[in-house]
Amino acid sequence: MRKEQLRAIVFVLVAFMLGCNEYVIVGVLPDVAHEYHVSLASLGYVVTIFAFVYALSTPIITSVAGRWPRHKVLLALMVVFLIGNTWTALAKGYWALILSRMLTATVAGAIISLVLVIAAFVAPPAKRAGLVSWIFAGFSIASVIGVPIGTLVSQHLTWHDSFWMITWLTVIVMGLLVWLVPKDTPQVKGHLKDQFALFADRRILVGITFIVAVCAADYTFYTYIRPLLTTVLGFNDTWLNWLLLMMGIFFIIGNKFGGFLADNGGVKRLPGMYVAMTILLALMAPSFAWPWATVAIIALVCVALAGYGASTQLMFLNIAEKEYPQALDLASSLNSIFANIGISLGSLTAAETVRFLDLTKVGYIAALYGALATVLIMLAAKWRNQS
Secondary structure, three states: OOHHHHHHHHHHHHHHHHHHHHHHHHHHHHHHHHHHOOOHHHHHHHHHHHHHHHHHHHHHHHHHHOOOOHHHHHHHHHHHHHHHHHHHHHOOOHHHHHHHHHHHHHHHHHHHHHHHHHHHHHOOHHHHHHHHHHHHHHHHHHHHHHHHHHHHHHHHOOHHHHHHHHHHHHHHHHHHHHHHOOOOOOOOOOOHHHHHHHHHOHHHHHHHHHHHHHHHHHHHHHOOHHHHHHHHOOOOHHHHHHHHHHHHHHHHHHHHHHHHHHHOOHHHHOHHHHHHHHHHHHHHHHHHHOHHHHHHHHHHHHHHHHOOHHHHHHHHHHHHHHHOHHHHHHHHOHHHHHHHHHHHHHHHHHHHHHHHOOHHHHHHHHHHHHHHHHHHHHHHHHHOOOO
């Protein structure tokens, strides 16, 4: 196997590792609630805080880190990630869990941003969209494999053991990065003010707001996916793991479909998909009387939720390469930054929906975010080639 192929596999492994760390908590929330004697609504804020810190720290670290070689920064951030995840595995109380998740979130976004920009340099232009879509698919593979296994481990051992698995995976990934990450990717250094000029571009602004809306729609129902599948739809724990596996498979399908769209029109091909997603989210609550109809709706929604990544990522990178080369690293982080702002908003919305309404209403609220996302991606498609 050639070194380029090994690098691609390692880049996907990094995304898989980060995805496991971010998503496994959703599958084990009921077990954490039982151990710490806190409510599910309170633990929903763990997801919110993680996403908020992720979104806040990523642009700062990514911009400042541009002063040093990317491979050294990436390995340093991996060490911090290892410490944070291990702290989560050891956490004995609610606040220890919160603080450990905050530490991990501080570096997770910068790690995937650096991997994406390195991948953009090492991949031939014709294969860039495919590699980017595979890296995003690493997060979906975490849903396919990591979340169900983490949930299963939590059910039969403890939720702490789920995070210990991620710690050992991180050690392996770090070793592979030391061996394979390129040490000579070109960098354009500039002042922080020059890098943040990116946010004055209306194409960037509408693109990142679209990502916030899509991910808010996602986490308005996904934050409580386990009680939704078990308590509302009545599936047992065995079916739960199979259904989580199914969701992950459809996320991968969405990622690869997104890679196809990125190679064949990019963002201009996305609006129809998000019209369909919004309609499906609105139909979620009426479908609860027929559990398998709800499962089918969730599967199709997963495809749409994962389908934007490659198109928006390449749009941001192309704009930065042509007009803001000093902000290329920051541009590479926009998907992850604003996805986590959306996750934070969605998980907060989910917690408040459960607190003031009930779990069966999350689909309606998610549909409102879906409608906003549809309008925004229409604008992005209209403006994508304008300066």
